[in-house]
Amino acid sequence: MGYLxxxxxxxxxxxxxxxxTEYPKEKRPKPPRFHxxxxxxxxxxxMEKCIGCELCAGVCPAKCIYVRGADNPExxxxxxxxRYGYVYEINYLRCIHCDLCVEACPTEAITESKLxxxxxxxxxxxxxxxxxxxxxxxxxxxxxxxELWHEGDDLATSGWMRxxxxxxxxxxxxxxxxxxxxGYGTRKPEIGQRDIDDHEKNGNSPEEYGESExxx
Amino acid sequence: xxxxxxYIDGVxxxxxxxxxxxxxxxxxxxxxxxxxxxxxxxxxxxxMQNRIGPNVAGPWGLLQTxxxxxxxFFKEDLRPENADPLVFRLAPYISAVTAFLSFAVVxxxxxxxxxxxxxxxxxxxxxxxxxxxxxxxxxxxxxMSSIAVYGVMLAGWASGSKYPLIGSVRASAQAISYEAALGxxxxxxxxxAGTLSTHGIVAAQSGGFSRWFLVSSGIVPFIVFLIxxxxxxxxPPFDLVEAEQELVGGFHTEYSSIRFALFFLAEFMNVIxxxxxxxxxxxxxxxxxxxxGMTWFWPTVWFLLKVLAFLxxxxxxxxxxxxxxxxxxxxxxxxxxxxxxxxxxxxxSLKELRATHDWNWLATYGAAFIALAVGASLLIAGLRAGDRxxxxxxxxx
Numbered sequence: 001m002g003y004l005x006x007x008x009x010x011x012x013x014x015x016x017x018x019x020x021t022e023y024p025k026e027k028r029p030k031p032p033r034f035h036x037x038x039x040x041x042x043x044x045x046x047m048e049k050c051i052g053c054e055l056c057a058g059v060c061p062a063k064c065i066y067v068r069g070a071d072n073p074e075x076x077x078x079x080x081x082x083r084y085g086y087v088y089e090i091n092y093l094r095c096i097h098c099d100l101c102v103e104a105c106p107t108e109a110i111t112e113s114k115l116x117x118x119x120x121x122x123x124x125x126x127x128x129x130x131x132x133x134x135x136x137x138x139x140x141x142x143x144x145x146x147e148l149w150h151e152g153d154d155l156a157t158s159g160w161m162r163x164x165x166x167x168x169x170x171x172x173x174x175x176x177x178x179x180x181x182x183g184y185g186t187r188k189p190e191i192g193q194r195d196i197d198d199h200e201k202n203g204n205s206p207e208e209y210g211e212s213e214x215x216x
Numbered sequence: 217x218x219x220x221x222x223y224i225d226g227v228x229x230x231x232x233x234x235x236x237x238x239x240x241x242x243x244x245x246x247x248x249x250x251x252x253x254x255x256x257x258x259x260x261x262x263x264m265q266n267r268i269g270p271n272v273a274g275p276w277g278l279l280q281t282x283x284x285x286x287x288x289f290f291k292e293d294l295r296p297e298n299a300d301p302l303v304f305r306l307a308p309y310i311s312a313v314t315a316f317l318s319f320a321v322v323x324x325x326x327x328x329x330x331x332x333x334x335x336x337x338x339x340x341x342x343x344x345x346x347x348x349x350x351x352x353x354x355x356x357x358x359x360m361s362s363i364a365v366y367g368v369m370l371a372g373w374a375s376g377s378k379y380p381l382i383g384s385v386r387a388s389a390q391a392i393s394y395e396a397a398l399g400x401x402x403x404x405x406x407x408x409a410g411t412l413s414t415h416g417i418v419a420a421q422s423g424g425f426s427r428w429f430l431v432s433s434g435i436v437p438f439i440v441f442l443i444x445x446x447x448x449x450x451x452p453p454f455d456l457v458e459a460e461q462e463l464v465g466g467f468h469t470e471y472s473s474i475r476f477a478l479f480f481l482a483e484f485m486n487v488i489x490x491x492x493x494x495x496x497x498x499x500x501x502x503x504x505x506x507x508x509g510m511t512w513f514w515p516t517v518w519f520l521l522k523v524l525a526f527l528x529x530x531x532x533x534x535x536x537x538x539x540x541x542x543x544x545x546x547x548x549x550x551x552x553x554x555x556x557x558x559x560x561x562x563x564x565s566l567k568e569l570r571a572t573h574d575w576n577w578l579a580t581y582g583a584a585f586i587a588l589a590v591g592a593s594l595l596i597a598g599l600r601a602g603d604r605x606x607x608x609x610x611x612x613x
Contacts, residue, residue: 010264010535020268 095112298376311367383466
């Protein structure tokens with residue numbers, strides 16, 4: 001039909017499925033490694049994971065993290081080690097969510113959640129301090145009044161990027177998260193990964209499966 | 217009142233009352249229809265693009281246009297420093313008023329078949345279901361569509377800014393080019409109907425599908441009219457006047473607030489009016505089967521359904537066709553549509569003359585064929601010469 005073919009195409013579109021996601025009302029599931037706002041994790045016994053080493057602040061390309069460590073008080077220690085994060089601030093007007101802090105962290109203390117719908121009415125609100133970042137007693141992120149949350153958004157938000165993909169290799173087949181996490185315990189392996197603990201339980205060694213195929 | 221559109225026999229209060237009611241009904245109908253036309257267009261085009269479209273304001277987003285209108289009212293009314301104050305303010309009203317006036321002559325109902333002449337009885341008076349039936353109805357339509365160009369032209373000129381000026385220059389050139397084709401397609405209908413009155417044209421089409429001028433004029437005038445009307449309305453694929461990607465918004469770039477809303481209103485109202493005119497000229501106006509003996513009800517329903525079909529077609533055009541380049545626009549208008557409709561006009565005129573004067577069949581159509589052959593070869597020769605000159609110019613550069 002030449003010129004008129006286009007009319008058929010647009011007409012048939014009337015009966016096709018709509019691709020729109022009505023965003024604030026419904027949300028698409030986010031990818032497992034989504035880079036949202038940070039959380040400071042705690043061990044299963046409630047101790048903070050952060051040891052105040054400032055590696056995250058050092059690696060941050062946007063210079064948005066400010067950390068000051070302090071010696072743990074002997075009577076009531078905050079973290080299991082010698083020192084803990086005394087001051088921990090992230091300026092979200094500067095953060096680019098590159099996740100380098102998560103990769104740098106030696107204790108999996110800082111990870112990124114899937115929460116991203118936060119806006120501020122003033123600049124000081126943009127600076128999240130330890131009070132806002134640390135997870136609550138259930139191991140879930142704390143909700144701030146200016147953050148838009150929907151039901152279920154706070155679940156499965158804690159990240160485990162560093163432990164599952166050293167050097168950015170997502171196919172890394174080894175121990176998935178070396179420590180338990182308040183509210184989550186030890187993470188399950190992702191697609192393409194095998195859990196070393198599982199193999200140990202079954203008496204297999206991970207070497208049996210060979211090195212992971214390097215796809216990059 | 218029937219057959220006395222100019223009130224030669226005098227006017228009394230009942231006539232005035234009926235007239236006031238009709239004006240009010242037509243005005244309200246147009247405003248509401250425009251409101252829903254905007255919604256219809258946005259919804260349909262999003263359907264054709266696998267989107268959802270407006271769905272928040274009111275059920276199915278029906279009140280979206282209303283919300284937009286309220287928003288426009290409360291926006292700041294800006295006027296550029298370089299703008300001509302009077303003309304800048306005048307232009308939107310020219311557009312809006314002409315859009316309203318065109319609809320006045322369109323018959324929106326009334327049963328025409330079987331001896332009845334399309335009248336209804338209100339307050340003991342027989343009257344047409346149209347605001348006015350001047351004997352020169354079609355001329356009024358053409359005049360209004362010409363004056364509407366002034367709105368666009370003056371808006372662009374008075375804005376004191378370059379993109380609106382380019383947009384309005386394009387608008388006037390486009391309108392002049394396509395008005396010729398549009399007018400001649402209308403003349404074909406006028407020849408067949410033998411009257412300029414819109415009511416007379418609808419009456420001439422009563423009595424079945426085969427009497428519609430779509431069929432008896434041989435479809436070609438309708439197609440030419442449809443294309444030319446799309447160009448007159450500045451709708452895609454002929455929306456060079458607005459051309460968001462190149463001219464920001466064309467002639468209304470500098471307009472804001474309610475003045476912009478008036479242009480918007482006029483544009484969509486013109487779409488409705490033009491659809492109604494096409495229904496009147498080629499599709500028998502309110503003609504259609506009548507059920508349950510409700511003679512005043514069904515014609516209006518058929519009329520509205522036909523208009524709706526054309527609104528769908530216009531949106532369909534927009535969803536399907538990419539915008540023409542400027543030379544393509546001129547090529548289509550001057551080198552294709554105008555020669556085609558000129559020939560068709562001659563053919564239809566000869567056909568009518570032969571019928572009335574009982575001319576010889578062979579002589580009439582032989583003359584038509586010879587005229588076509590001569591005209592077509594002249595045209596083709598002219599076009600080739602033009603192309604050669606253009607090619608030579610390109611080589612010289």
